Amino acid sequence: MTQKTTNASQLSGDKNMFEKIPVKVYDDPIDASAAVAQEIAGLIRENDSKGGKCVLGLATGSTPTKVYAELVRLHREEGLSFKNVITFNLDEYYPITPDSLQSYVRFMNEHLFDHIDIPAANIHIPDGTLPAEEVAAYCVEYENKIASYGGLDLQILGIGRTGHIGFNEPGSTITSKTRLITLDHVTKVDAASDFFGEENVPRKAITMGVGTIMEARRIILMAWGEGKASIIKRAVEGEPSHEVPATFLQNHPNVLAVLDTAAGDELVRIGQPWMVSDCTWTAELQRKAVINLCAKVDKPILKLTDRDYNDNGLSDLVANFGPAYDINIRIFNELQHTITGWPGGKPHVDDSHRPERAEPAKKRVLIFSPHPDDDVISMGGTLIRLHDQGHEVHVAYQTSGNIAVFDDDVIRFADFVSDYHQSFGFVKENADRMFEQVVTQIRDKGPGETDSKEVQNIKGLIRRGEAKAACRYIGLPEEHIHFLDMPFYETGLVKKKPLGEEDVNIIVDLITKIKPHQIYAAGDLSDPHGTHRVCLDAIFRALNILKKESWMKDCWVWLYRGAWQEWDIHQIEMAVPLSPGELLKKRRAIFKHQSQKDRPLFPGADSREFWQRAEQRNRETAHEYDRLGLPEYEAIEAFKRYFY
Template sequence: MSIRPPAEAYEKVPTVIFPDSAKAAKTLAQEVKQLIETKNKAGKPAVLGMATGSTPVPFYRELIRLHKEEGLSFKNVITFNLDEYYGLSSDHPESYSMFMAEQLFDHIDIPKANINLPSGTVPGDQVFNHCRQYEEKIEASGGIDLQILGIGRTGHIGFNEPGSSRDSLTRRITLDRVTRQDAASDFRGEQNVPHFAITMGVGTILRAKKLVLMAWGENKAVMVAKAVEGPMTEVISASFLQDHPDARFFIDHGASRELTRVKLPWLVGPASWTPRETRRAMVWQAFKIKRPILKLVDEHYNENGLSDLLSEQGPAYQLNIRIFNQLQHTITGWPGGKPDEDDTYRPERARPYPKRCLVFSPEPQDAITGMGGTIDRLVEQGHDVRLIALTSGSLRVPDSEADKFAETLLELASNATNPTTWEPQVAYAREALGLLEAKGEFGEDPPLLRQLKGLILRGELRDAAHTVGLANDRVTFVDLPFYENGRYRRFKSTEEDHKVLVRLLQEHKPHQIYITGDAADPSSVAGICFRLLVAALQSCGGEDFAGSCSVWLYRGKERPLEPHEIDMAIPMSPLQIERKANALSRYGALSSLEKEAPETNRENARLYDALGLAEYEAIETFQRWRRV
């Protein structure tokens, strides 16, 4: 039995933290390459269990690269997929059969006869036999040599939702509400997401010889920690990987943040008491014992494993005051800096004033969701604020919105005093309605419909932006090619995307930039946009503006920043939080997390209040991007 390093003492499954998903994907792909080559030498096929969703996409791209550039052959590989939506045919654009073809199978030399997926169209009275035959086929192949897994927001592997037993087999299952919410963007609305799926069972998965679970981004961090460090439970099917002799987690920094060795490193070994780590420990301690920072005493430090911090930076009262002041200095009503004031302890510099501020919104709702109140404050304080919608967001607009728009056009035309002047609009509306009917509930949107849905969101964003003080001419729509030419979970950035952002930066020469996506899944719209902007800033490194431009990270759909992570906190009055809620109401389709943004802002204020800081109605939070 191997001995775990002390830092990993809380972890019940070996967990490897990679700098990013690309490095993890390369490492895993090399393991697959070695497995295939070893099996070939033994005259046996390599049997791989495959996963779907955005998580394995970097891994599949690396397998394709190995095939095309290094000659790795998949002719002697057999694959079994974890699951499939029940009710979708194999040629449905959101079926996992289609996903695997587009993401991997169509780009390598694997024989079609060697590809196995559950059927989404097997008649209901034949589902049991179909699932049993799937199990038998896995067994007849010699069993799965390496099973690839992701983890859902409910902690599921495959579609083994909460309540799935340790010994469950391949079966039809009802999808959890959270799982369906997470798939809503793929299906253009939660109402279109299938209610059922066929999935390998937990017991089926655990029979694989080796298991590797991948997870990227901070939204997966809580479930990763529960699966790795918590008890084995049917509530989190991924936790059963603790019961496997050769299971591992491959995660990035974002997905690791709730592990004890990352979140509370002083509990597992000597800590390096950097300013950020010190603040993290102090905030954690204050929340744990429910006392404000300034009321912590020596006994609290000793009882919570922080005696080293106290001996190194104490006494307690001076340490409390220092951290309290650091937190206090994050609070400012001047996100663009307060002109003609000493900015020594302010988050943002006073000069220049006014500043040119670029607010980047990966999808049209992100910036209003994450920092609508701060936009309002920047405009009110006289800064040159421009909101840049990087993508059209057309993929998130449900068909019902396009149908409503087309029907409204027809209604207006029918009531016009001179109907002939409306003939082009009538033709456009009828074409849109015809395309909606022709493509059906789940079909691909042709270009006209994507354009129409993008125009609908443009109108909603302009309306929302106006509500927080931005005029129409201060809103720019970029329509980055990676989005316009792609689909969720299938995006791939291009050189043209990079050039567009470089031109934007060179044109506006901003003093301030606001962006989200640093904590997002790297294959998500926000994650791709963030990496593109970072690359564009690096390309502009020689420009005069680049060195002095401050970059602030806000959170949209991702986990909110915790108090120790916050570098700038913008208080919001009751009127401002009301304006932000009104701005969000302008959007026809928001996720549950986006709708909750005002309440998240109120919770930020409650956390600051609990630490002993001033009590506000709500707070929007930001983290300074630190160039590496």
Template sequence: METILETNESLKKNQPYFKKPGDDFEYSQLAREERIPVEIFQTAEKGSIEAAKEVAELIREKQKNNETCVLGLATGSSPIRMYRELIRMHREEGLSFQNVVTFNLDEYYPIPKNSVHSYNYFMKEMLFDHVDIKPENIHIPDGEVDKSKLKEYCQNYEKAIDEAGGLDLQVLGIGRTGHIGFNEPGSHMNSYTRVVTLDDLTMHDAAEDFGGIHNVPKGAITMGVGSIFKAKKIILLAWGDKKASIVQKAVEGKVLDEIPASFLQRHENVKFILDLGAASELTRIKSPWKVGSVDWTPSLIKKAVINLCSTVNKPILKLTDKDYNDNGLGELVVLYKSAYDVNIKVFNELQNTITGWPGGKPNADDSKRPERKDPAQKRVIVFSPHPDDDVISMGGTLKRLIDQNHDVHVAYQVSGNIAVANHEVMRYLSFFKKYFEELYPKDSLVSEEYKKIKNYITTGGDIHTENINPEILKAKGLIRQGEATSACDYLGLGAEKLHFLNLPFYETGKIKKNNLSQQDVDIIKELLREIKPHQIYAAGDLMDPHGTHRVCLEAIFIALDQIKKDSDDWLNDCWVWMYRGAWQEWPVNEIEMAVPMSPMEVQTKRNAILRHQSQMESAPFKGGDSRLFWQRAEDRNHETAEIYNQLGLAEYEAIEAFVRYIP
């Protein structure tokens, strides 16, 4: 995946100011709210490469001096790309780990070392089995130690770190509770290696890896905050919007026991490495006008005015010069001569995002509409990462496109098979068993196959084991395919317009997926060239906890880049719209097309989502949100409409939102 992503020019957009601490006065102004040094990168890939460089430089420096390099290592999703880059450096640049001693932060308790969910297994698969580190130099907490010996074991683990000379560098991630290691809220700064109980949110975040929260261990062995503080240098990695809120609290807030990562403000040599998503709540990114002079682009003006409306609880057209001056936005009044002029500008821009014609309105002035009017009937591809994201995130818009006679195609990028619970398979198989036994009472084949699959399931076979039954996976994929077909049929779209791509990166039968490959991209390119769409809709919902949305979006972007390089003429007439909805919604200041829905249309969307019965209460990967998918979607659509109304625009029942992407 690294090679493909490095050539993806689409990801290289203009970004806010990124510089390393201490570079110049401008940085110090922008970062003055930050109590920890922060480096921000455009993507997690770039940030991970920078982190890997720092680790490699330390290892090489120690090698030159014939010294041991003692590393504290983290697990979870945050360091995976860093480990991948270190492996590449070992293979291609000769980076040796012969002088490296490692101590891992934590381990679930109790858990067998050979479990696919253990951090022992994780570290071997992600790093140790691919480099030349000495086995005796690897230290990972033992999730199988006898309960009666836990206290002694933890003390000895702490002692081993000290005897190795202490940690030269500790790599950390950050949990949504603010935990570092498994030091949950309430942990003391002077805590050392010990057994802890996991926070409920932490367990929910781990549920996807374990095939359900009921499989997650309730405890862990972890280095303490005091253990971490003994490290000579600390690097914390955080990626994605999901981490933005807790990163902001840790970096800009007070030091609190409730946010263990905030203790890092007191370490003399610490740095956060973030991508733009994880940094999005920091003041210099979210409200840069509060910390320095800014370039007032149309997008930033809209963001500032909407923020002001929320602060003073007024609609746009009621904002006054005093409101702007009292909230640090007096510069806008100076630039535009009056609050009224700023208000009208932003109000009109928001008004122009609203349309009931997502495919463009025929025979109408389209100069102030989000979509062009020609061609009147467009060829449209809606890319849906899973077999339900289309109706969850843009079911109302999809119905509009169908009813307005556009040539609509839906492309389901992955099968979504592992998100079907075993009892759903048994429900379908029980029906077919009885059905065929009624028709063919002398044929025992169906009954025998049923017994075989039932035996596999009842003896523990599932996605959290390595022994995957391909027949069960096939059944799960067919269940989701059938539900998607039923939902689209309800909206008026025939099965001949549906494309089940089953991208290979996903089809491992396990929660852990393969890297994105050119084979995945080629499948998307083939469909694009077959349809030659005027419109593409793609999921930009990057808070998806299991990351499939992110990979699916990258595959589309890369496919478009490669097609663009091949100079395909049809791409010049193709517009790309990104939707959200399953996990988050676009901020109103970023919305470029807002499609309103009536109460009846909201009900129609709900009914389409409900066709995905396997993803109701039985869906194992809902993240930390207990609401059903249709409830999440409706709440977000209602909230967007309510914000538009509070800003002084028309009152709608619900709104689906889109942002245009220009390849």
């Protein structure tokens, strides 16, 4: 992937006219989290040196986990002590017991408190077990406890898609205090994966108020990933509004937004840096500027004029690379050259302006699919095209996908096995016993609890059978279908184990066995529970191990995106057009994944079925090419090359 690495120091400097909150942007969440942890550690040490306490406001969710991991490391390896630290957590679901999988008490213990020397008496987390009639008085007491320690020295925050901080949903006021609130529908949808279904998410939560948060002496708002980019833009550059509670932070005298590049992508200084200051006009940035200009003035590329550029903040681009005619022709040709009906390369032709090599004419292709349906959802048309054009196509399913199957499907399959034995006169006692065991385990499982190992296995077999059916429909032979069942995933929980050496070695061994000329991998980092990100990391680590092998010099890596998001047009380096017939065949391949049909267990923010999302996204990409003046297609699947 000709992926530009963003220099954090370049992005963490002066405020600009668009940003109403100071912002620091880092290359990735690891570096950003380490910086936040270092500030917390510095504050703890400073207060220790003065003989005082350090009062911290803490957050939960995926955003601060790496901050807590770094604080634990500082405690173990550098002697950072938490004996004089007082903590107050932002929120807790209500009602919920402390030992529930989704409890923030459990979260904080697992990620931080169990690994440091903080006294239990210094820890304060809202109580999700209180009788309803006691909650109001408890909230007042929570406020008084914070005040008794002199207020919060530092409050760390994540941000929800609704712009909520803590559980202060849209409608919260800037003066609101700790209270019981009703969760917004979007927040419940986002939490559904943690609770194994939206119906299991508590309706309410106890949260610090916006006013409580605003009284902290220092606030750090953190956000990672492209899924947070649009709400970060509103929080940082938008007008203060109770509709987006995070915008109230603009009124705080000592606040900082800490982002990775993906979360900051829609900020003007990153998305349109030419509007803020002089910028380095890389080839990708020039494409981005021209495509942005086309949308702004509603013209195709070849109709843009010098005045269009000058009137819309792009005079510097024309001055350095113009006139407009020259820029237009060059960008038009660059985008035209991304389009190919031959994703494996067109044999025996000049490939100097094609995204893929002509030779070898028949390639070994390895497609990695994080879940058992990402291959057909994300690049099903290209997969079909590669097979039909005679390439040796392998598909590797990295995880079992076993948490994303409804319990009803398990009972239905177990019942089938039992009836099958009876129908053919086989000894059926074992099948009956299995059926009764499965039904009992599912019936006795509480909302949001982990499945038994037997149920997990059946769910995994359901997903495996569906993947095989889709591959058979496309025409792939059985020996080209690989189920990796990477160990990091097999917890039975949404929360996974850290990526380990065993996971990476599984990828290394498969790549070594196939020795592919092409690898396709999911570059979509917006999936709700992060599996795509971990699976991609495993592939990147494997490529780093293998890159010195002589046969790897012939292996190109292409990244696709999934059901959640598509590459922006300026990022696309291979665009594969699909005919109406191919789009229909892709849809039918997706339909083979029946457990994900109608209503997937973890739909994320989009309630539509996966095939609907995929078709809309592919058609939208084709429309964008058409709008720019390029050929009009029914649909397009898009890819970006990764250079290892």
